Structure formats: structure tokens, C-alpha cells
Amino acid sequence: MTNKKPLDETEWDLWHALKTLSEAGLAAVGSVLETATGLSGSDFGILSRLEDLGDGALSQQRLQASLGWDKSRLSHHLTRMEGRGLLRRVRPASGRGVSLKITQKGRNAVAAARPVHASAVREQVLRHIRPPEAAVLLELVRRMRIPPTNGA
């Protein structure tokens, strides 16, 4: 039995606030990062995982599981990143699938981006959130039981 009545003003305000909070915060961090480093949030997520989870190399499977992305989205994105020289696709000698290796250019890019990312997250988002508010947000996300995405 779900309630079909329109959202009242209180409900709508809260829904809108949550949407705005998470979307605007994410967009602001991505924008700072991309402008300053040339890496999008997605690029950064991939390159930092190659280093942090695999010391520079990782199977596409593991990367996909960590990101929680559609396989097609990941394949398209890897094609673009490979074209920009940030990583290479390698067919492993034995076993199916594909392995990803970060290039030197990729290492340089992610090294430059790490401090920018950290300070953008603090400046654009975390700075505004006080501990009790953080607790509420963490609890909300936990209660929503959203399927996991690991990593940066």
C-alpha cells in the first residue's frame, strides 16, 4: 500500500534539499578537478584505483566491481582514456579478460590530481558539514542500503 498523494511542501523541500546537496557538491568537486588537472572525476576514480588496488595494473573485472559501473560504460570510457595515453589495455598471457596498466603519463596525472581532489572535497563539501549532520547523512545512506561501490 503506497501513498499516492502528491508530496506536501515539507516532503518536497526535503527531497529537493537532498538532491541539491549531493548533486551540486559532486558537480563542484568535479569541475574544480577537471579545470585544474584535466582529469574528470571518472578518470580520477579509475587511475587512482589502478594505483591503490593494483599498484598500476588491474583486471577490467576488478575495476568494474570496484566502480560499480556498467561494463559497456567502462569499456567506452577506457577506450577514450587509452586514446589519451593515460592507460593501456593488455591481453593477459593466460586467462580470459583484459588487464589495465597505467602509463607514466597516467601516473603523473593522478599524482598531480590527488592533492587537488582532496582539497576540493574539503573546500566544496566537507567544510560545510558539521559532525551531527555528517552522522545523519551516513545513517541515511546506510539505511537506504544502496548497492556498494568501493574506492575513491
Add this chain to the structure above:
Amino acid sequence: MTNKKPLDETEWDLWHALKTLSEAGLAAVGSVLETATGLSGSDFGILSRLEDLGDGALSQQRLQASLGWDKSRLSHHLTRMEGRGLLRRVRPASGRGVSLKITQKGRNAVAAARPVHASAVREQVLRHIRPPEAAVLLELVRRMRIPPTNGA
């Protein structure tokens, strides 16, 4: 002087929770809506504004201000919605700009979508938030004074 150190675990957990909320949690509402009604969250935001703010007609200017969208994004989106017969563009007799009028098909679509949207928002999100928590979140967003976003 911005802090360039990597995010600590507490910082990272909160950042990740916000990312997850936006990318997976709130997206679920849009997904339910689109599957059940054929309207995306954006479509719904536009059509419901035409009815709620203008009784079926609205200047593109006012709509743009309410959505907080880029004018180009809005123009492209209106072209697609006009092609689907959900609204019409009309050049007002006097004055510059364009006026949008919802069609009967658009009225039917948004009428069918309203209860689906309301119950999806409640089921996926609001259900998990207790009143004191809602107050905390509203206060947080108000303090951040975030520019208006998306509808739906």
C-alpha cells in the same frame, strides 16, 4: 592555505556517502519514474512546472530560472519533448522570447506520473528519514545556500 593531505577515513566515508546518495540513491527515483511512466525526471520536472507555475503555459525564461538549467540544455530538451508531442513552443504576440504550452498528451502523462513520483520519493528516500533528522538536513542545505537545481 588549503590542506593537501589525503582524505582521512572519516572524511572519505562522508564523501563516499554523498557520492553514493547522488549516484545511486536518488537516481533510483528517476529510474522507477521512467520505467513506469515513460517520463524522465527532467521531463517530469518540466511538465509539472508548466502546470504548477503557469497553469499549462510558461515563458522559457521563467522555466529556465526555475530549473536552474543551461539555456542550451533546455532548448535541446524542449526540442525533444516537442517532438514527442508533450508540449508546444509558441511565439508570444508581443514581447521577445518563447512561451511553452503543455499539450493534452503532456497533461495526461504528468497526471499519470505524479503519484508514481510521490510514492517513489517516499519509498526510496523519505521513508528513511526521521523528523529530527530532516530538520538537521534542511538546516545544512540552507546554510550552504546552494543555487537551485533540477526539478523532479
Add this chain to the structure above:
DNA sequence: CAAGATTGAACCCTCAATCTTA
């Protein structure tokens, strides 16, 4: 001229279909 709107190119995401190889 300037406000308001459109266009085109480039990029990103999703879905379904297809290819590759153990």
C-alpha cells in the same frame, strides 16, 4: 545593439547486439 533562443560538434551513458576465446 542586446536579450533570448537555437544549432552543431564533441563528449558521455545506456541498451541491445555482437564478437572473442577458454
Add this chain to the structure above:
DNA sequence: TAAGATTGAGGGTTCAATCTTG
């Protein structure tokens, strides 16, 4: 065959350039 990856089409978003009209 089935797991793993790629492809192509189609919608969505952004940026800069362009058109339109008071």
C-alpha cells in the same frame, strides 16, 4: 557454450558560435 569485452545507435549535456527580433 558461456564468460568477458566491444560496438553502434540514440538520448542527454556542454561549449562556443550563430541566428532573430525589439
